Amino acid sequence: MIRAIFWMKWLSILCLLCVWSANVYSAKLVFSEEGEVVKELTLGVMKKQLLTHQVSIYDPQYGKDKRYLAFSLHDVMALAYGKSWEGKLCTDVKFAALDGYQAVSSFDKLLEQGGYIVYRDADLPGWELIGRSQSNPGPFYLVWTGSKQTPKQAFPWPYQLAAVDTVEFKNQYPxxxxxxxxxxxxxxxxxxxxxxxxxxxxxxxxxxGKVGPDLNAPRSILSYRDADTLREYIRQPSKFRYTQMPDHTDLSFQQIDSILEYLAYQGKSAKN
Structure with missing residues (x-):
């Protein structure tokens, strides 16, 4: 009787592991061109067709050194869009996450070496929770190995990555x-x-993006927040409240003023 119970428990664990493994391998990335889907790649397919790399980096999202199992971003792009993907006529690439976060990167940044699509933490059996909201970063996470390939240098680091879309910015975001x-x-x-x-x-x-509020609809944020407060808030929101918005203390006030000028211009344009 005891032996039967023991084996029943092990069978239950084995079944759970099989379900977990199936779910992991069925995790997929959707690739599009100007919103039209061209390919869907599951983790299982990528593991069969692409070389797996072990990547050791300082991860600015965690603020510490991390080791990952990953595919080269260039290899993934070639598998999705074809070997001549570098010649695609587009200005930007949009990386969309499950939570609505959208990282749009100029195409020339993707041509640089150093990008990797992570599918597993090399030091943990599961994903280590990430960010102020302590989210699970799976199923995929885009990271970069170069010391200057950081979020503040406009390199995309989206976690919970679900879709990639090559776009002409003017057409996608008029x-x-x-x-x-x-x-x-x-x-x-x-x-x-x-x-x-x-x-x-x-x-x-x-x-x-869909994580934070719309800054121009139904009213421009400049119509109900004064410029001085916004200037300070953009630079260091952590001084004002607990928020997911990151500090931008590396930006000069002149750079922040240019953002406010842009928001003012867009606010006026929306009225015309």
Whole structure:
């Protein structure tokens, strides 16, 4: 009787492990071009067709050294879009997470070596919880090995990664792009900073990230928050409240002012 109970417990554990393994291997990434799906890759398929790397990095999201099992980002892109993926005519690549976070990166950054799609923590049986909200970063997490390939240098580090889309920014986000502004102006400089730093979480006129509030709809944030408060808040929100929004103390006040100029321009454009 005792032996039968023992084996029943082991069979239950084995079944649970089989279900867990099946779920892990069925985790997938969806790849699109301008919103049109071109490929879906499961972890099982990627493990069969791609070389697995062990990556050791300082992870700025955790604030410590980490080791991961991962695929080269270039290998994944080639498997999804074909060997000539580097020649795709697009300006940006959007990385979408399960929680609504969207990291949009200029295509030239992806051409650099050093990006990896992580599928497992090399030191733990599961994922170590990440961020202020202590989220599970699986099923996939994009990391970079270069010392200058950081989130603050506008390299995408999305966890809970679910989809990749190559896009023409003007077409994908017409409400965010300052169409009538010269690239030499401070407004356009503010747009670039907003694109790199802010739209991961925030939208303008319902285009962009979905984690934070829309900053232009139904009203521009500048219509009910004074510029001085916003300038301080953008630079260091942790001084004001507990929030998922990161500090941007590396930005100068001149750079932050350019973001505010861009938001003011977009607010006026929305009224026209």
């Amino acid at each position: 409400a965010l792009y300052p169409h009538s502004v010269k690239e030499t102006t401070s407004v356009f400089a503010g747009f670039r900073l907003f694109k790199d730093r802010c739209m991961k979480c925030h939208a303008l006129d319902q285009q962009g």
